[in-house]
Amino acid sequence: MESRLTRIIVKIYLIVFLLYLFAPLFVMVIAAFNDSKFPTVMPWKGWTTRWFEDLWADDRMWGAVGNSILVGLAVVIIAVPIGTLAALLLDSIRGRTRSFLYGLMVAPLLVPGIIIGISTLIFWNRIGVPSGLHLSTVGQCSFICSYVMLMVLARLQRMDRSLEEAALDLGATHLQTLRLIVLPYLRTALLTAAVLAFFQSFENFNTTLFTRGGATTVTIFIASRIRTGVTPEVNALGLVLITITVAAAVIYTIRKKNTAAV
Amino acid sequence: MKAVLSRYGTTLTGMMVLATFIWLAVMVVLPYLVMVEFSFRPNLLPADLGTEKDHLTADNYGTLFRNTIHINVFIRTIWGSALATFLCLCVSYPVAYFLAKMATAKQAAVLLLLLVIPFWINEILRTFAWFIILAYNGPLNGVLQMFGFIDKPIRWIYGSNGVIAGMVYAYIVFMVFPVYNAIETLDRNQIEAARDLGASLWRIHARVVLPHAKPGIAVGCIMVFTAAAGSYIVPAILGAPGTRWFTEIIYQWFFEGQNWQQGSAYAFLLLALCIAFVMGMMRVFKVGLADIAK
Amino acid sequence: MSQDIALETVTKKFGDFTAVREVALNIRAGEFFSFLGPSGCGKTTILRMISGFIEPTQGVIRIGGQDMRGIGPNKRPTALIFQNLALFPLMPVWQNVAFGLEVRGVAKAVRRKKAEELLATVELADSAGKMVSDLSGGQRQRVAIARALAVEPQVMLLDEPLSALDLKLRQHMRAELRRIQKRTGVTFVYITHDQGEALTMSDRVAVMSQGVLQQVAVPMDIYNDPATAFVASFVGESNVFAGRVTETEGGTGRIETEAGSFVARLGAGVSRGDQALLFVRPEQMHLGAAAEAALNRIHAPFSHAEFEGNFVNVFCGTDGHKPLMSQTRSDPGVLALTPGAPMTLGFESADGVILPAGELARE
Numbered sequence: 057m058e059s060r061l062t063r064i065i066v067k068i069y070l071i072v073f074l075l076y077l078f079a080p081l082f083v084m085v086i087a088a089f090n091d092s093k094f095p096t097v098m099p100w101k102g103w104t105t106r107w108f109e110d111l112w113a114d115d116r117m118w119g120a121v122g123n124s125i126l127v128g129l130a131v132v133i134i135a136v137p138i139g140t141l142a143a144l145l146l147d148s149i150r151g152r153t154r155s156f157l158y159g160l161m162v163a164p165l166l167v168p169g170i171i172i173g174i175s176t177l178i179f180w181n182r183i184g185v186p187s188g189l190h191l192s193t194v195g196q197c198s199f200i201c202s203y204v205m206l207m208v209l210a211r212l213q214r215m216d217r218s219l220e221e222a223a224l225d226l227g228a229t230h231l232q233t234l235r236l237i238v239l240p241y242l243r244t245a246l247l248t249a250a251v252l253a254f255f256q257s258f259e260n261f262n263t264t265l266f267t268r269g270g271a272t273t274v275t276i277f278i279a280s281r282i283r284t285g286v287t288p289e290v291n292a293l294g295l296v297l298i299t300i301t302v303a304a305a306v307i308y309t310i311r312k313k314n315t316a317a318v
Numbered sequence: 319m320k321a322v323l324s325r326y327g328t329t330l331t332g333m334m335v336l337a338t339f340i341w342l343a344v345m346v347v348l349p350y351l352v353m354v355e356f357s358f359r360p361n362l363l364p365a366d367l368g369t370e371k372d373h374l375t376a377d378n379y380g381t382l383f384r385n386t387i388h389i390n391v392f393i394r395t396i397w398g399s400a401l402a403t404f405l406c407l408c409v410s411y412p413v414a415y416f417l418a419k420m421a422t423a424k425q426a427a428v429l430l431l432l433l434v435i436p437f438w439i440n441e442i443l444r445t446f447a448w449f450i451i452l453a454y455n456g457p458l459n460g461v462l463q464m465f466g467f468i469d470k471p472i473r474w475i476y477g478s479n480g481v482i483a484g485m486v487y488a489y490i491v492f493m494v495f496p497v498y499n500a501i502e503t504l505d506r507n508q509i510e511a512a513r514d515l516g517a518s519l520w521r522i523h524a525r526v527v528l529p530h531a532k533p534g535i536a537v538g539c540i541m542v543f544t545a546a547a548g549s550y551i552v553p554a555i556l557g558a559p560g561t562r563w564f565t566e567i568i569y570q571w572f573f574e575g576q577n578w579q580q581g582s583a584y585a586f587l588l589l590a591l592c593i594a595f596v597m598g599m600m601r602v603f604k605v606g607l608a609d610i611a612k
Numbered sequence: 613m614s615q616d617i618a619l620e621t622v623t624k625k626f627g628d629f630t631a632v633r634e635v636a637l638n639i640r641a642g643e644f645f646s647f648l649g650p651s652g653c654g655k656t657t658i659l660r661m662i663s664g665f666i667e668p669t670q671g672v673i674r675i676g677g678q679d680m681r682g683i684g685p686n687k688r689p690t691a692l693i694f695q696n697l698a699l700f701p702l703m704p705v706w707q708n709v710a711f712g713l714e715v716r717g718v719a720k721a722v723r724r725k726k727a728e729e730l731l732a733t734v735e736l737a738d739s740a741g742k743m744v745s746d747l748s749g750g751q752r753q754r755v756a757i758a759r760a761l762a763v764e765p766q767v768m769l770l771d772e773p774l775s776a777l778d779l780k781l782r783q784h785m786r787a788e789l790r791r792i793q794k795r796t797g798v799t800f801v802y803i804t805h806d807q808g809e810a811l812t813m814s815d816r817v818a819v820m821s822q823g824v825l826q827q828v829a830v831p832m833d834i835y836n837d838p839a840t841a842f843v844a845s846f847v848g849e850s851n852v853f854a855g856r857v858t859e860t861e862g863g864t865g866r867i868e869t870e871a872g873s874f875v876a877r878l879g880a881g882v883s884r885g886d887q888a889l890l891f892v893r894p895e896q897m898h899l900g901a902a903a904e905a906a907l908n909r910i911h912a913p914f915s916h917a918e919f920e921g922n923f924v925n926v927f928c929g930t931d932g933h934k935p936l937m938s939q940t941r942s943d944p945g946v947l948a949l950t951p952g953a954p955m956t957l958g959f960e961s962a963d964g965v966i967l968p969a970g971e972l973a974r975e
Contacts, residue, residue: 078436081439084443096456158608160347165610171353171588171592177572178353197341225663240702275442283554297443302438305434
């Protein structure tokens with residue numbers, strides 16, 4: 057319906073836009089193979105895989121990966137149940153209380169991560185808990201719970217309430233109804249929420265920066281490498297992370313499309 | 319509460335209330351309140367805690383507002399975040415419109431996936447990539463020189479330029495998705511009708527599409543602005559020496575100045591800015607929290 | 613095994629809205645009992661109060677004499693068949709049927725066997741392993757019945773379960789439900805807005821309107837002896853005349869209406885001088901010789917006729933008034949009439965009933 061000229065202009069714009077979107081990733085990946093002490097693509101000093109070897113041999117990096125996985129799993133274990141229970145609660149209340157709770161639950165998504173980190177740090181310090189990865193976990197949970205809650209709530213709102221009633225009517229206890237009817241129905245949403253929660257935690261920098269104490273996670277490791285003694289080792293790590301995230305994004309999108317039909 | 323009890327029974331309701339309470343009270347509300355209270359306390363040596371020196375005071379805010387350098391940084395942060403937000407909107411709008419009204423279903427699906435991929439990659443890595451590209455001896459200058467557009471390299475990372483460029487890139491999806499969702503609900507016939515009446519492309523967008531997309535634009539602006547104002551890593555990597563971001567000063571108070579009370583006052587100012595922006599946008603554009611949560 | 617249900621002046625309010633107002637009735641053990649009424653009349657609210665999903669605002673519900681206050685739906689001896697059936701989509705058919713046994717801790721082999729037996733009684737023996745989504749509407753219906761029967765309820769509650777089926781299947785399932793009820797002897801409480809369903813299947817019918825119980829009676833009495841204007845107008849067709857009662861004597865009275873002065877049976881609660889309504893069924897509104905011989909006669913021009921096969925609906929009357937309707941055996945003479953032809957309609961006093969003026973069912 058648009059004129060041909062507009063269509064052509066829009067097409068050109070989109071191509072430029074996609075170049076803009078992917079050029080940095082491309083540069084990032086290529087630089088990982090450049091045999092130059094400093095991460096760049098120009099000048100090109102020949103192909104090498106030594107940065108991957110350096111990365112592999114870097115103990116601090118492995119420590120950081122371990123910490124990130126640990127925090128990520130802890131976040132999943134805490135945030136998925138809390139977010140789910142909160143969504144169940146929100147789904148069956150109405151009126152002012154609901155709007156108030158909903159507002160409080162969504163608010164952490166709009167608060168800058170560093171402020172979440174700072175408030176967590178100060179609150180726990182004042183009651184005598186020193187900073188460390190446990191505080192990073194708590195701080196991250198405060199907003200990752202919001203994501204979980206929103207995803208579970210969206211699924212719950214499409215659920216047929218009479219299924220729960222039918223289970224109760226047939227003699228199931230409330231817990232049995234949750235276990236046999238509601239949770240199986242939420243299964244996909246819970247799985248997606250868990251994966252998303254893990255990634256959110258793994259990628260978190262702002263909240264972790266203030267709460268970590270002396271510990272290092274992957275994002276902290278990358279940031280400190282960039283600021284002090286940057287080498288293409290960071291690019292090598294970047295390539296690994298990009299590969300994982302792209303694969304996850306593609307799988308997530310495909311799964312979403314499949315489950316959308318159900 | 320009666321509805322909850324009859325739906326879930328006592329045990330489950332208890333668990334739900336407890337979980338919600340732990341989350342909202344212990345992880346959300348109390349930490350903010352304690353932070354605000356802390357910002358009204360003096361920074362004391364351990365020996366002075368509990369003495370008469372340990373009382374509530376607005377000194378930390380006095381220090382903040384008397385420090386013209388820090389106030390300038392705060393103003394630059396607001397201005398830079400606003401500019402990044404506006405640029406994000408300009409870059410995203412055509413893409414969102416294409417996705418919503420011009421693309422075939424297949425094109426839209428592919429483009430959405432392509433948009434999501436960079437968003438899923440760590441903000442630090444994306445910013446670092448721009449650091450490589452924009453470097454004085456980097457590929458951007460190299461390519462431009464190769465094609466003869468410029469004679470000698472340009473210093474791209476200068477003042478807030480690098481920071482704003484990095485932020486536009488980092489937060490673009492926050493804008494594309496809400497605007498796309500909003501435009502998608504616009505009835506195609508309205509555009510056709512405007513075209514039939516002879517409206518120019520510019521007028522169609524100014525009078526039909528943009529007003530319809532307003533709630534989406536508001537949500538996008540809220541997301542980008544709060545992310546930009548609260549960003550630490552983008553200015554840390556792409557900021558030129560001497561052009562600091564407000565978050566960097568907060569960090570200094572905490573980990574270099576070791577004055578957490580002072581840092582809390584700064585953090586509260588930043589939080590207040592974000593709250594004011596969110597409330598202002600919600601009021602002006604008449605959107606609710608539920609729209610943002612999408 | 614079956615039990616009786618007693619509703620003792622039960623009222624249910626939602627905020628300011630009264631959904632059910634002081635309903636008192638007894639449902640006998642082993643009875644097929646229907647609540648009939650238009651949507652919003654409160655019948656579903658009553659069903660949900662009996663099953664335990666909502667508590668009455670006032671009044672008591674007893675099942676088998678036991679006060680049900682504070683007893684949740686999972687502890688009542690009732691099984692509900694939902695309007696949308698609410699079959700569990702993620703379980704195969706047999707697990708659906710065995711669900712009530714599973715939550716009672718019955719061993720898997722035992723409950724599988726029981727499920728298969730029940731599926732055999734509803735003629736679905738070979739569908740045990742299928743998913744619910746692979747079944748037809750009628751088959752799902754029968755799975756829902758089997759699932760409810762599996763918990764051996766003493767009371768079966770059915771919330772318009774046939775409304776989603778097509779006409780043929782609906783008629784088949786009516787007979788099926790009736791058969792299952794007779795065989796199991798379980799008390800059935802059936803909710804419907806379809807008078808055909810209520811009248812054909814039930815031992816007794818309760819008609820409701822706007823939360824108020826209008827009449828409880830056997831189907832034939834509901835039709836022939838309606839207690840209120842609402843029942844007379846909701847169940848079956850009627851010619852309605854509004855007027856004032858001028859004479860009463862024993863069980864009959866005279867009513868003066870715009871269309872004339874008529875003598876008919878007096879319903880309960882009508883006295884001399886009252887504004888009242890006279891109802892005459894179309895099949896009792898005669899034409900021709902029978903009309904001329906009848907006690908009450910009306911003269912009106914012919915309007916039009918509808919041929920229904922074994923009978924004809926004849927409409928008479930002038931423009932601007934609701935036409936009078938007479939139902940007679942198919943007769944070529946009637947179909948040959950031209951509009952405006954003068955007609956005489958008539959009915960015997962035993963075939964008309966005078967009821968207190970009141971709310972009529974909407975067409």
